[in-house]
Amino acid sequence: MNKVFIALLLVTALAAIEGTIVSTAIPSITADLSGVDLISxxxxxxxxASAIAAIIFGKxxxxxxxxRMIxxxxTIFLVGSMLCGLAQSMEQLIIFRAIQGIGAGSILPLTLTMVGELFTTEKARAKGQGYLSMVWGVxxxxxxxxxxxxxxxxxxxFIFFxxxxxxxxxxxLIVKHYQEEITAVKRKIDYAGAALFTVGMVSLLYVIIDNSKTQAWFSTQSLLLYGVALLFLTVFIMVELRAEEPIIPLSLFKNWRLMxxxxxxxxxxxxxxxxxVYIPIYAQSVLGKNATQAGLMLTPLSVLWTVNAIVAGNLIGRLTNKRIIQMGTVLLVIxxxxxxxxxxxxxxARVYIGSSLIGLGMGLIMPMLMISIQKVADPKQLGTSIGLNSFTNTFSQAMGAALFGMLFNLVTSTKIASLNKGEVQLNGAFAKSGFTTEEVSFLQTTIASGVAYVYLAALVFAGLACVLSFFVATKSKAQA
Incomplete structure (x- = not known):
């Protein structure tokens, strides 16, 4: 069991690191492959790709x-990694990153599911989930x-190789040490449902991610993609209602405790x-930090998330998972x-304290959410349930980035444009680009105001999480 768990930690680390390791390589990649406009x-x-793969591989x-599926x-992840390392153009790299994302998206729900099965007691599961959270934080x-x-x-x-x-x-390690019993029954794969869901969600996520940068929410292209997403997802629901083995059983959405x-x-x-996203912007534009210093301001979030993920596992048995989640959401609100x-x-100081409290809160929340899913999901649908949660995780980031980007631009764009200085970079370079002292002060105040409104919206999400924490199930589905 220990060797399998080590394998799961290792593969989780690969998927987690690959999401961030490219950030410091971007200047070198663009210098080599060109295509600066395609960086995002x-x-x-x-x-x-990760969002879509998570839910399909879970099923x-x-x-x-x-x-078999992990x-x-x-394998898909490693093939995508090698292709990324061999990419000769930005277009190739983007395609190969999508292949890599499919592999990474499959890894997250499967490792979470396997940890839930490797450990038999709730306390052991919580510790296992805590170590997985630690891997993501580190x-x-x-x-x-x-x-x-x-x-x-x-x-x-070589960041890919x-x-x-x-x-x-x-x-x-998985091939040699992971033993699994599978009941031999005839399976029917819902190819139509998988294809419809993929096209519909790719269209929706594409328009959300793209417009979070361009803000062209009602352009012809955006309206067309909305229509495609609506059409394919509507047909998807109709197909799932009739499918023998639906890729996403709609009965999951009737399980209010899972929802x-x-x-x-x-x-x-x-x-x-x-x-x-917005602490680095505030750090560079308002506080005058460089990129490295701005990145380090996020360190308390990751480190304290990791610490409290381990603490959460040790609290099981003394407190219910519901109480631990409630404690985490209170920290999130503060x-x-x-x-x-x-x-x-x-x-x-205010930034460090705020991000530290959020890190502490997330460390308590996330491992307990996995424990909660294992309590309320049908064991035969555990992989699908965790896959849906993993999809929700990624989808929320795309939606959050789009909402916050729109809000930030609404607050700042008109005021910045009033200076008639053209496009203003958010890395703080305006302080050295011919702006007067008064204009620099105006820009710093404007950007700080935009960031504050973003966190006011984030406070609403934190409040919602706090309210929902009071409805978390304390008993398993079998006990209820």
Whole structure:
């Protein structure tokens, strides 16, 4: 069991690090491949593919077993990694990142499901989930630093090649040590449902991610994509109602206790995306930090998330998972309340304290959500249920980024445009670009105001998470 768990931690680390390791390699990648205007899609292609793959692989694992599907997922991830390292153009890299994202999207729900099955007691499961959360937290800090080291010492291509030996090692451990019993029954795959869901959600997520940057919400292209998403998702629901083995059983949405957990996931992760995107903007534009210093301001979030994820596992048995989640959401509310009060004159301390409290809160919340899913989901649909939660996790980040981006632009764009200075970079360079002292002060105040409104919206999400925490189930489905 220990060797299998090590394999799961290892493959989780690969998927987690790959989401952030490219950040420090972007300058080298664009210098080598050109295509600066396509930079955002290096991240977005990975995000899109991960979101879709999570829910589909969760269902396939219920049909064909965890072992087979996680090996397929790791294989896809490694093939995508090698292709990324061999990419000769930005377009190729984006396509290969999508392939890599499919593999990464399969890894998350399957590792969570397998940990739930490896450990028999709730306390042991909580500790296992805590270690997985720790891996994600550490990866958020280590990824960019490790990526920078590889780029400086070797070449950006190796940030992708480095995955291969570790991925193969995890596959070896799973093949040799993971034993799984699967009932031999005839399976019917819902190909139509998978295809309709993929097209519909890719269209919806694409327009959300793209418009979070362009704000062209009602352009002809956006309206067309809305229509495609609505059409395919409507037909998808009709198909799922008749399918023998639906890729997403609609009965999941009748399980209100499961929907409470998904609502909590959506709300909490929306807060996290607000922190990770807008603290660096505030740090550089208002506080005058450089990119490295701004990135380090996110360190308390990752480190304290990791610490409290372990603490959460040790609290099981002393407190219910519901109470632990409630404690986490209260910390989330206090942290976002502090950030919602940011001014141009606030300084670094308020940012550090606010992000630290949010990190502590998320460390308590996320492992307990996995425990809660295992309590309320039908065991035969556990993989699908966790896949749906993983999809909700990713979808909330796309939605949160779009909402916060729209709100930030509404608050700042008109005021910034009134200076008639053209496009203003949010890295703080305006302080050295011919602006007067008064104009710099005006820009700092305006940007700080925009960031504060973003965190006011995040406070609403934190409040919603706090309310939902009171409806988390304390008993398993079998006990209810």
């Amino acid at each position: 899609w290096i991240y977005s292609a990975y995000l899109l 396939l694992a219920d049909l064909f077993g965890r072992k 090996l397929i997922g790791i 990866s958020g800090v280590v990824g960019p630093l490790f990526g920078g080291f590889i780029v400086d010492q070797i070449t950006w291509h 480095i995955n291969v030996p570790f991925g193969l090692a995890s596959m070896y 409470v957990v998904n609502g909590l996931t959506f709300s909490a992760m929306s807060v996290v995306i607000g922190v990770t 942290g976002t309340f502090l950030l919602a009060g940011l001014l141009a004159s606030s300084g670094s």
